[in-house]
Amino acid sequence: MNIVTIVAISALLLFGIGLYGLWSGRNVLRWILAVGLMETGVNVFLVLTGWRPGAAAPIVTEAFSTSGPLPFIDPVPSALVLTSIVIGLGTTTLALALAVLHGQEHGNLDCGDDPGTLEVLE
Amino acid sequence: MTRLLPALVSLAVVVLLGALLLTGPTRDGLFRGSSGLGDTFSRRDARGPAPDRVGPGSRGLENASANTVTAIVLDYRGFDTLGEVTVLFAAVAGAGLALFGRRRRGQAPPRRRASLILTTAAPFVVLFLFVVGLAVALHGHLTPGGGFPGGALLAAGLVLLMSSTGHEPSARRLHLLEGLAGFSFVTVGVAGLVWKGSFLAHFTGGGALGDFWSAPVTILLYLIIALKVSSELTGAVRTLALVEDPTDKEAP
Numbered sequence: 001m002n003i004v005t006i007v008a009i010s011a012l013l014l015f016g017i018g019l020y021g022l023w024s025g026r027n028v029l030r031w032i033l034a035v036g037l038m039e040t041g042v043n044v045f046l047v048l049t050g051w052r053p054g055a056a057a058p059i060v061t062e063a064f065s066t067s068g069p070l071p072f073i074d075p076v077p078s079a080l081v082l083t084s085i086v087i088g089l090g091t092t093t094l095a096l097a098l099a100v101l102h103g104q105e106h107g108n109l110d111c112g113d114d115p116g117t118l119e120v121l122e
Numbered sequence: 123m124t125r126l127l128p129a130l131v132s133l134a135v136v137v138l139l140g141a142l143l144l145t146g147p148t149r150d151g152l153f154r155g156s157s158g159l160g161d162t163f164s165r166r167d168a169r170g171p172a173p174d175r176v177g178p179g180s181r182g183l184e185n186a187s188a189n190t191v192t193a194i195v196l197d198y199r200g201f202d203t204l205g206e207v208t209v210l211f212a213a214v215a216g217a218g219l220a221l222f223g224r225r226r227r228g229q230a231p232p233r234r235r236a237s238l239i240l241t242t243a244a245p246f247v248v249l250f251l252f253v254v255g256l257a258v259a260l261h262g263h264l265t266p267g268g269g270f271p272g273g274a275l276l277a278a279g280l281v282l283l284m285s286s287t288g289h290e291p292s293a294r295r296l297h298l299l300e301g302l303a304g305f306s307f308v309t310v311g312v313a314g315l316v317w318k319g320s321f322l323a324h325f326t327g328g329g330a331l332g333d334f335w336s337a338p339v340t341i342l343l344y345l346i347i348a349l350k351v352s353s354e355l356t357g358a359v360r361t362l363a364l365v366e367d368p369t370d371k372e373a374p
Contacts, residue, residue, distance in 0.1 A: 004153050008140075008143070012136050012140050012143075016132045016135060019128075019136075024129070048153070057266060059265070059266070060189075060190065060331060060332075072190070075194055082191065082195055082270065083202065083203070086206055086210055087210070090209055091213060093214055094216045094217050096217070097220040098220055100220075100365055101224070104365070
């Protein structure tokens, strides 16, 4: 089992934990955290696709040679993930604001369909 | 049962994704270690054959940023970054809009006094955060980092200042900073359009690769992004922190 497999499985597990968190509760804050975990999993996976054995950070140094294989990882997924992290931050902010709004309206952070129906069901 | 089902479904999704992505031809395609773009990128010089060996102090690379991720974010995909900053602005503005009119009543919101530890440590930590944040933002073309983490560090300093002194930055000033930064970004883009013929083209060349002045437009853009991100994040924290707490009503 090489390092790519280990990191990829960790990324998938992060995604899975997020999915479980999204599915198993009705707390809004829990959903936001779960989506954040899923995002992290996806980001780790994306960065991993640019990795290659023995590669350095994608910064041109004296070791850089224009012939032969590139000595560093593929910078394109890293740049994509940079964008992804920033957008994730923005959506989390918006989601938190909506959660605050929900909390002010209902006095709690639980988001069910209708409290009465839920009580009957459980 | 209600707990077991989500767990089982999530596990099934993970196993399925793992089987799909980590076996066979998909795995070979995903983990070649290169998207193919990385190989063509930064090897070709449009104006002549690339020299055999390139290091700091010599030219020949297509882009002046030593950090190739920065080169992608601010040069090749600079327009995407403008969109990214716009999305961040829209999200923070949406948060402000959602919570508009939900601030605590009264001119000065009641607040607890900051603890002795916070007030003593804050000046040093804030100074440290500002210096590191600016350094990270200014060296984005040479080292990992850049305007986004730099701006986050600056915002952390501002938020710490806010919570230790109890003074909140005025919304008008934050909005002015934010709008100015956005306007500057577009101005730099238009300058590229005027002098180099395409939006956000880097209109001045730089010094040798690896020098601080190797990519002046990158420095400028990352500084603008740092200002924009820090003012937006501070504004977001301010919006979220100053809403009325419904459980706090009994308190005087």
